Amino acid sequence: MSHVAVIGAGITGITSAYILNSLGYQVTVLDQHLYAAMETSYANGGQLSACNAEVWNTQATVKKGLKWMSKKDAPLLLNPSFSLQKYSWLFEFLRHIPAYETNTVETVRLALLAREKMFEIAETEGFEFDLVKKGILHIFHNETDFHHAHLVNQLLNRAQLERYAVTPEEMRQIEPALTGTYAGGFYTPGDATGDIHKFCRGLSQVCAQKGVKFLYGVEVVDFVHPQQGIELIYQASAENMHAEPQDRVHLQTDAIVVCGGVSSYAISRMLGDHIQVYPVKGYSITVQLNDTESQQQAPWVSLLDESAKIVSSRLGLMRLRVAGTAEFNGYNRDIRADRIQPLINWVNQNFQLSTAQVVPWAGLRPMMPNMMPVVSRGKRRGVYYHTGHGHLGWTLSAATAVMLGALIEQDLPV
Incomplete structure (x- = not known):
C-alpha cells in the first residue's frame, strides 16, 4: 500500500x-x-458560500483599497511597508484582473461541487458540526451597490448558481431578525453554514x-x-x-x-x-447568545453585507459567528481592537441582541494572487x-x- x-x-x-x-x-x-x-480553520465566518465565489481581481477592488489605506477600520487594509513577498503578490494580483470572469465562473463551479460533496460527507459520517441549510442572504444598504450586484449576479447565474434578487420586504420574510434599512438583496437558497473547527x-x-x-x-x-x-x-x-x-x-x-x-x-x-501564497488576515467574533431574547433575535439565515464586507453564521442555539475584513500585514496574528469593534458595531446596527460577551479571533487566509x-x-x-x-x-x-x-x-x- x-x-x-x-x-x-x-x-x-x-x-x-x-x-x-x-x-x-x-x-x-x-x-x-x-x-x-x-x-x-479555527473560527472563520462559517459560510459554505458559492455565492461569495467572485474573485477580488478587479479595478474596483484596487480603487477601494487605495481609498481605505488611511482608515484603520476599513474593510480592506494594506500596510504599505516594503516586503518583497507582499509586493510581488500584489503585482501578480493586478496581472490577473483580465481573468476575473473566467476565474469567478470556475470558482463557482468548484463551490457547487464542493457543496454537494460536503453534504455527502456530513450525511455519510454523521458527526455534528452545526450545519444549517437555510441559504445565504446577500444584503445591500444602497442602490449603487445593489445595481452593481445585478451585474455580478448575471455572472454567477452563468456558472449555474441559483441566486436571485429579493426586495427589502422579502429579505425580512427570509430573515425576520433583520432590523436595518436596505436597498435590496440577493438570496442563494442552496448555500449553507457550519462550524469549520x-x-x-x-x-x-x-x-x-x-x-x-x-x-x-x-x-x-x-x-x-x-x-x-x-x-x-x-x-x-x-x-x-x-x-x-x-x-x-x-x-x-x-x-x-x-x-x-x-x-x-x-x-x-x-x-x-x-x-505564491500570501497571508491575508481576517477577523471574527463569536457572539455568545446567553439569554433567551438574544437567542430569539439572532439570525438563523447566513448573511453577507456588501458594503461592510462582513458575514454572519448561526452556529447552534448559543453562538453567532460574525467575520470580515482583509488585512495585508504579513504574518502578524495580533488581534487589534480597532478591527474587532466594527464587527461588534455591525451586530448592534442590524439586530436586537446582546453583544455583552464576544470572543475575538484573527486568522491568516492563504491567498494566491489569482x-x-x-x-x-x-x-x-x-x-x-x-x-x-x-x-x-x-x-x-x-x-x-x-x-x-x-x-x-x-x-x-x-
Missing part, C-alpha cells in the same frame, strides 16, 4: 486525508499544533478510526529524495512540551501533500517550488500541493480534495 504524508491538519489537510484514505492509500497527517484546525475535529476522528495516522505537535524541517519515494524529516514543534525539539525523526513516504495554509510558501521553497486554489504537482516526483484557498477554504476544500486524489491516482498506484 502506497504511503502519503499530508502536511497540515486544517480543512484542506483533513479533507485530503479523508479522500486519500477512501482511495486506499496509507495516510499520515502532520501538524505543528496539538490538535486539528487550530489556525485559519468542529467539522475538522469530527472528520479527523473519522479518519483516525479508518486508519489515518495523526502526528500532532511536530514541525517538518527538511526533505530528502532518495531513489524511491520521499524522506520527510520532522521534529517536535514549539507547542510540544513533552518532546525534545532537537530530536529529528525520519519518515519514509511515497508522496507528500502540502496543505500548510500560509506556511505553504516556506515549505514550497524547501521543495524547490514557488507557491484567488484560485492550488491543486498541482511539484517539480519533484511525489510532491503535491493542496493549498491557497484564501477566504474560501471551507467552501472549496471538499471538491479540491477530490481533484487532488484523482491527480495522485494518476501517478501513484495504491
Whole structure:
C-alpha cells in the first residue's frame, strides 16, 4: 500500500486525508499544533458560500483599497511597508484582473461541487458540526451597490448558481431578525453554514478510526529524495512540551501533500517550488447568545453585507459567528481592537441582541494572487500541493480534495 504524508491538519489537510484514505492509500497527517484546525480553520465566518465565489481581481477592488489605506477600520487594509513577498503578490494580483470572469465562473463551479460533496460527507459520517441549510442572504444598504450586484449576479447565474434578487420586504420574510434599512438583496437558497473547527475535529476522528495516522505537535524541517519515494524529516514543534525539539525523526513516504495554509510558501521553497501564497488576515467574533431574547433575535439565515464586507453564521442555539475584513500585514496574528469593534458595531446596527460577551479571533487566509486554489504537482516526483484557498477554504476544500486524489491516482498506484 502506497504511503502519503499530508502536511497540515486544517480543512484542506483533513479533507485530503479523508479522500486519500477512501482511495486506499496509507495516510499520515502532520501538524505543528496539538490538535486539528487550530489556525485559519479555527473560527472563520462559517459560510459554505458559492455565492461569495467572485474573485477580488478587479479595478474596483484596487480603487477601494487605495481609498481605505488611511482608515484603520476599513474593510480592506494594506500596510504599505516594503516586503518583497507582499509586493510581488500584489503585482501578480493586478496581472490577473483580465481573468476575473473566467476565474469567478470556475470558482463557482468548484463551490457547487464542493457543496454537494460536503453534504455527502456530513450525511455519510454523521458527526455534528452545526450545519444549517437555510441559504445565504446577500444584503445591500444602497442602490449603487445593489445595481452593481445585478451585474455580478448575471455572472454567477452563468456558472449555474441559483441566486436571485429579493426586495427589502422579502429579505425580512427570509430573515425576520433583520432590523436595518436596505436597498435590496440577493438570496442563494442552496448555500449553507457550519462550524469549520468542529467539522475538522469530527472528520479527523473519522479518519483516525479508518486508519489515518495523526502526528500532532511536530514541525517538518527538511526533505530528502532518495531513489524511491520521499524522506520527510520532522521534529517536535514549539507547542510540544513533552518532546525534545532537537530530536529529528525520519519518515519514509511515497508522496507528500502540502496543505500548510500560509506556511505553504516556506515549505514550497524547501521543495524547490514557488507557491505564491500570501497571508491575508481576517477577523471574527463569536457572539455568545446567553439569554433567551438574544437567542430569539439572532439570525438563523447566513448573511453577507456588501458594503461592510462582513458575514454572519448561526452556529447552534448559543453562538453567532460574525467575520470580515482583509488585512495585508504579513504574518502578524495580533488581534487589534480597532478591527474587532466594527464587527461588534455591525451586530448592534442590524439586530436586537446582546453583544455583552464576544470572543475575538484573527486568522491568516492563504491567498494566491489569482484567488484560485492550488491543486498541482511539484517539480519533484511525489510532491503535491493542496493549498491557497484564501477566504474560501471551507467552501472549496471538499471538491479540491477530490481533484487532488484523482491527480495522485494518476501517478501513484495504491
